[in-house]
Amino acid sequence: MTFTATDITGWGRGYLRRHPIASLDTVGSQFVLGVRAVQYLITDIVKGRFVFREFVQQAAFMVKTSYVPTIAVALPISATLSIQFGLIAGQVGASSLAGAASGLAVIRQAAPVVTAMLLAAAVGSAICADLGSRTIREEIDAMTVMGVEVIHRLVVPRVAAGVVVAVGLTGLSAFVGFIAGYLFDVYVQGGTPGSFVATFSSFATIGDMYLAVVKAVVFGLIVTVVACQKGLSTKGGPSGVADSVNAAVVASIVLLMVVNVGFTEIYTLLFPREAL
Template sequence: MRSMKSSAGPAAVARQWGAGYFRDHQVRSFETFGRQITLGRHAIAQLVADLFRGRFHIQEFVRQCAFMTSASAAPTVLIAIPIGVILSVQVGSLVVQVGATSFMGAASGLGIIKQGAPLVTSLMIAGAVGSAICADLGSRTVREEIDAMKVMGVDPLARLVAPRLLAAMLVSVLLCGFVVFVGFITGYMFNVYVQGGTAGSFVSTFAAFATPADLVAAVVKSLIFGLLTAIIACDTGLNTRGGPGGVADAVNSAVVNSALLLFATNVILTQVFNTLFPHQVV
């Protein structure tokens, strides 16, 4: 009897702990989601108001653009080149099987513009830019700099969040265009010099099938990716607790949450573009 009671006790405690943890985790998840929506709404409104009133902190915006670019440019190149090669290899093997080698440029180039560039941009924005924003604001929070700004009457939303929001959106768009350029050049060189393709055929088929709407769709995706990443990173950084260890946990949380949300957003946007523009954008 004693052994049965002792074995039932820890099991009941474990079940109770698991149920409590699940409830608390769900509650915290909804609270975080609502807090991020509120922050995003206020930050966008503050950004628009500052731009129209001429109160936007342009110096902070320029510093953040330079910092984000320096943190993400080199990794973007190192990822864009393999992406262009991989697409060329995979698409090349497929078009050879179906006997459509003349359409290699269209298939490879459109693959980079429609999906390769937005996905690479989402990874770089979530991993490099989002982590940098969260680490910066998180360290300011644990050092009580944010509280000091509020005491002095300085709005952190206008001084810190709004410039980072616009900077992340701009850098995300630039990274997307950079990935499109590097990926296309890489695919072109790999096809011509490694796979034995024809340069004229590669460029002509790409120009025949690609439209400006394809690039617009990729830019819109990257713009939304930058906006979402900045909101998540700023919210996580401003709510950091627990000293240096809390900053590390906040950065990890911001990167993971941003990556998951951006990939899900990419799927949704792709379906929306397919529905609205079936013959132009993906």
């Protein structure tokens, strides 16, 4: 079977339409939806039109869905970090610094990333499935015809709930991770309790917690916006809902990883760590 230049050119144009260009369109739609959701959130709160009941329901659902998996994942990750940093510190003769290293890793990286990934897997998939089901049943179109603003009614409460829950779960994950690292270092690796706490307090700053909170806000916004956009753009019946859920989870995790690298690099450049 031979291919002509026309066939190759047509395939290339089709590939660009199916993948890079379609991806850019999707990212653009998510960015626009995110900006509008934040804008409407602020104006709704100022004007007293915020759908508080929907916000509470969504927040309660998100907490119920994700707090147990967050704790379950934070424990082994913190123990793994404690093992690795303890081994490295022991090899260079700085075992007393294991507490600072593992504690900072949990607060600055593990806590917000673990929380965001579990939100994407548990909460984001549920949001996408809910909105996707409403879309294929033409409920979204019916709301638009009746003059109900979909972003105000459905997207804004979910975005607000996602941000609030992400901040709370990040704090919970950081606390659980620090306690797990402390217990593992002291009772399994034979570390000194005072040394663990002292080195952590010497290296950690309030800026590390600020970084974790900012990450949590941005990650919660990313997860909910991506899930809402994928759900509202669902096509193809029930199978389309499954495809949208899968795409929402994958896209959220990829965006989270990219944004996390950017945040970490910018913070390191703007606030370099000073030596003791």
